[in-house]
Amino acid sequence: MLSGSTLPSIKALRTFVSVAHNLSFSKAAQELCVTQGAVSKQIAALEQQLGQALFERHIDGITLTQMGEQYLPSILEALETVQSATARLKQLEDDEEVVNLDVTPSFASLWLIDALARYQREHEGIRFNIKTGDGPIRGLNTKSDIIIRCLPISAHYENSTLLTGENLLLVGSANLLSAHPITTLDDLTLHRFIPHITRSHLWEQFREQSSPKTPMTFYEVGFEHFFMSLEAVKNNTGLALVPDFMVAPLVAAKQLINPLNLNLSSQYGYYAFTPNHRLSTRRVYEFNHWLQQEFTASTKQ
Template structure:
């Protein structure tokens, strides 16, 4: 059979849907057609092929042997076609998306609560968020931009836009403030910076040391623990700022810069353009508001 002799795709769909659902009525509902339209397409397909596809069985229909064979082939065809189209759509969506990688704690405690505002102001940008720390595999992971604490060596090809200085300080629920002042508190630290408490205490000799230091895997966990009243967390200001504004946390000793910065990183051209530039400008504005 020549390709020009292949039956109409609409007729084949009507047949396959009827065979799959076992009913012309159900097929009509699925295809948003009338019962008569589906019946006519199946009849036309049968006439074009030169053999019957269905035969009566009681009050219903059943496939003929030829219909069974055709239905098996069409089932594989439509499944493969659906998979191919979905894959192409997904690839197209990825190409048009903007992928931002961000350190987990900053993503959870600072970025995600603000993303609704970004999407509202930039509805044309499909922003995909990925979490990770340290060096970035831009090409391997198809990342466009990354937010990182700049505490590692950066390749010459990387471009950096500084966002905010890292500032650290002890935060706690208001109820724990008297215990902190009396030195009767449990200190909470992150395993990612195991020496942070000892360094901070050495630069603040007037502050009484804790009775114990306990470590969690990430900074966002120790901030959540502080909110739950489990201890005093030595936290980056960016992670605690929102809860301090809401008076859920207090920082009686304030925050001190540790000399490091967070930055927005990318590779390629020196100046960002298009969607990446829109995101960079929005991030810069948010940092001025909450991290300045």
């Protein structure tokens, strides 16, 4: 490893990056809130330390030398690494106060973000890290404290709690359904249905249950996630099936309409998985318990 005396200072490297981006000593000085002389001094010292010229000086300005062009990308990456590591360290608190969640994208965007705001009002000092994932759980040797997935209903998922069965509401935008109301099942033929590409059988299930004789016209674009289908609904492109707890506020506000109270029980459910070694952790236990209470309460409403 190089000794400290052979390494350029962070100040010199930041100055180099600023000058390289601006191709101007004066603009770099303004950006860094220092004098132009200080910038020139940092660049001269850095070039002397490297034994290479990083800039070519011309009457009408400066340009990077070939060595400077080679040096810049590596320095940008290195400074970003230092910045990220420093930010993580500054934000680091007692691990007992951080809950790491791995949840499906639609669960995160259409329910969890708002729910966490409510939770944190009641539980000060708890922080959350959220990442998204989908599909089956392949073992629970993971950094996540709680993993939430939508899976076929089963009693055989280890380390899991069923939060709620999936009840899908047929929804359309208020604008679309005011222009083309649905008062009978026959009126469904006036609308397009938005495909769900990872679970294409949902519409067939819906038709068999609700309107087996009604022909269906599909929107030309299919979507992988419910939050994407919901955006298409808001753009008045058609009707979609979306979990009730994800759209309940929009239906209550009459921004979305659930015509004829049509719905589908998909035989899927939202499960919370917790690794054995985290089950006894206070923060995980409390949040897991709160999640169950939230969905139990919403089911009773």
